[in-house]
Amino acid sequence: MSLPTRPRRLRLAALTVVVVAPFALAGCGGEEAGPKLEQSAAIPDEIPKDTVLRIGDPATQVALELSGLDDELPFKVEWANISGGPKTLEAFRADALDVGSVAEIPPLFAEWTGTDVRIVAARTTIDPLQHPTYELGVAPGVEVDDLADLKGKKIAYSPGQAQGALVLKVLQKAGLTQDDVDLVEIASVDDVYVNALGSKQVDVAPLGQTLVPPFLAKYERDGAHTIAPGVRDDYWELYAPTEVVEDAHKAAALKKYTEVWAEAVDWVNEHPDEFAQGYYVEHEGLSEEDAKRLVEALGDKEVVQSWDDLIAEHQATADLLAREQDRDDLDVGALYDRRFEPAAQAASDDDKAGATS
Structure with a gap:
């Protein structure tokens, strides 16, 4: 209507x-x-x-x-x-x-x-799946092109927020466990995850769609990029x-x-x-x-x-x-x-x- x-x-x-x-x-x-x-x-x-x-x-x-x-x-x-x-x-x-x-x-x-x-x-x-709420931001210089590449990476993780659940769903889809990665507990507030990626505090972080443009504008020239999470969010x-x-x-x-x-x-x-x-x-x-x-x-x-x-x-x-x-x-x-x-x-x-x- x-x-x-x-x-x-x-x-x-x-x-x-x-x-x-x-x-x-x-x-x-x-x-x-x-x-x-x-x-x-x-x-x-x-x-x-x-x-x-x-x-x-x-x-x-x-x-x-x-x-x-x-x-x-x-x-x-x-x-x-x-x-x-x-x-x-x-x-x-x-x-x-x-x-x-x-x-x-x-x-x-x-x-x-x-x-x-x-x-x-x-x-x-x-x-x-074509319109995810979050994308996985990948820090400059980090090689992550698909979910299997997450193994061994430092991933921003907020247990009490949707971003934290997304990380666990992504790991499950990739056939990985928490022991296969390094979960770095950081609350997702404002552009904290963007800054954590830019400073190499983490290799990967779930970014809401509002944060994707500023993240890429700051760091894409240095090799930063995003990948789709591949799970419902x-x-x-x-x-x-x-x-x-x-x-x-x-x-x-x-x-x-x-x-x-x-x-x-x-x-x-x-x-x-x-x-x-x-x-x-x-x-x-x-x-x-x-x-x-x-x-x-x-x-x-x-x-x-x-x-x-x-x-x-x-x-x-x-x-x-x-x-x-x-x-x-x-x-x-x-x-x-x-x-x-x-x-x-x-x-x-x-x-x-x-x-x-």
Whole structure:
């Protein structure tokens, strides 16, 4: 479906809340907690108009503003400029956030480190191996042309982040173990991995697509390059502290948000240039050339409508991490609140109806 686009009115400075200090929202919800909702009970459709949902999802925030889909949210949104697993989890623990947007690893580590969470929506890349979220950056002068060449190399490794899980999946695909390489534990923050590669602290590091252009611009002339990881790294999810889905008012608002979020995913696919300008250029500070390249590199997305295969693949990831990082076994299926599963299907059906009307 091609959604209508109203005149552009993105005004980030005028949004309800833009968090500068990470946890400025703590205790600022301003509304009383809703009635207790048992996890076996249906999520209500009625949303009291004074309900507040605190959301850490900057990319969707921009997409909703650009498309006008934010008008479909019948509750108050307090947007938090928070993204990434560690910051989102810290915000959950500070009671500063109701829902965050992250890759598949943070919900697992939330559970392993004592924060009970539920996954309420997920999206994937339509052609994930052709459009990886990460590429493997290879330091100048290091000979790595395929995954087998990783043997004996120093590889940047962040156990609690998606990048760390990617490294373990890559080793598994290459038929290597942790003993075959030298894992150098470094948290992936900003351009830390780029600098670690440039200084030869590591030979190889997983780089998000936003970091690939600056890495190559700095070091390609000296022989640096990237290779594809060859494994799926595309799952992206909305998740929330369990107490959020146990609050009837917030749960109802969250269900509506997942529906509009699903519409935003489609809108971005259909308006890549507008999204690239609004988010990657104006919000993230990339050049227009890099923004366009990034949108093309990441590819189109789709919302997961039936969760069975998703849960099975997520379980395989959890089992790999449990085995390789000596974590407790985890029943991933218990993390998915399947009451939210029909929301994406409803949004998809509405899109199809709108496209044919």
